[in-house]
Amino acid sequence: MxxxxxxxxxxxxxxxxxxxxxxxxxxxxxxxxxxxxEIESERGGYATGVVTPSGEVHFKLDDTTxxxxxxxxxxxxxxxxxxxxxxxxxxxxxxxxxxxxxxxxGIGKPEWARHVTLPQVSKEADGSRxxxxxxxxxxxxxxxxxxxxxxxGQVSMTQDDIxxxxxxxxxxx
Numbered sequence: 176m177x178x179x180x181x182x183x184x185x186x187x188x189x190x191x192x193x194x195x196x197x198x199x200x201x202x203x204x205x206x207x208x209x210x211x212x213e214i215e216s217e218r219g220g221y222a223t224g225v226v227t228p229s230g231e232v233h234f235k236l237d238d239t240t241x242x243x244x245x246x247x248x249x250x251x252x253x254x255x256x257x258x259x260x261x262x263x264x265x266x267x268x269x270x271x272x273x274x275x276x277x278x279x280x281g282i283g284k285p286e287w288a289r290h291v292t293l294p295q296v297s298k299e300a301d302g303s304r305x306x307x308x309x310x311x312x313x314x315x316x317x318x319x320x321x322x323x324x325x326x327x328g329q330v331s332m333t334q335d336d337i338x339x340x341x342x343x344x345x346x347x348x
Contacts, residue, residue, distance in 0.1 A: 176228060180226075180230070181208045181226050182194070184230045184231075184232050185210060185224070185226065185232055189214065191218070199258075201258055202258040204225070204246045204247060204259055205247070207226065207242060208225065209223075209243070210223065210224060211262070221268050223239070223266065224239055224263070236266060236332075237330070239263050240263060240330050244260075244322075244328070249324075253293075253296040253307075256296070256306045256308070257306070258274045260306075261273075261274065261308060261310045264320065265312065269312070270311065270312045271311040272294075272308060276293070279291060279293055291309045292307070292309070294308035295308075303323055303324060304323070304324045305321060305323050306320075307321050308320055316337065317337040318334045318336040318337060319335045320332060320333070320334050
């Protein structure tokens with residue numbers, strides 16, 4: 176779908192014409208358009224989601240993540256997963272996945288930076304895949320996401336904000 180068709184579908188789904196829609200750049204998901212929407216009308220707001228080729232719009236993170244992982248398939252590169260799903264994690268404001276060395280080098284606090292890694296994936300003995308990546312945002316400013324895709328394709332996600340992780344460091348002192 177082109178940006179104009181996605182914009183039309185998102186505006187209809189939100190029942191609001193005063194919406195600025197932006198497509199995710201830098202990563203493609205077969206059969207899905209990944210977008211963010213800035214709601215500029217009086218009610219305001221921010222949303223992310225996906226649009227299917229038939230024009231269905233999905234906003235809920237668990238639903239969009241499941242659809243993305245199914246579309247990307249079992250050999251999805253960790254960097255692509257981080258870029259796309261990390262972007263979709265921005266449910267109230269934009270998020271910025273730490274998906275490049277430049278973004279990793281830009282982590283401003285040394286006590287945080289030592290915990291942050293580039294995206295990675297591991298294959299577990301039970302056949303599941305575990306993706307781990309970091310996301311920057313306003314509040315919390317930084318978190319680690321662990322996204323698990325079971326051998327049957329079911330997706331689950333956990334997030335640990337940087338304060339939880341650095342609090343563990345304080346406990347060790």
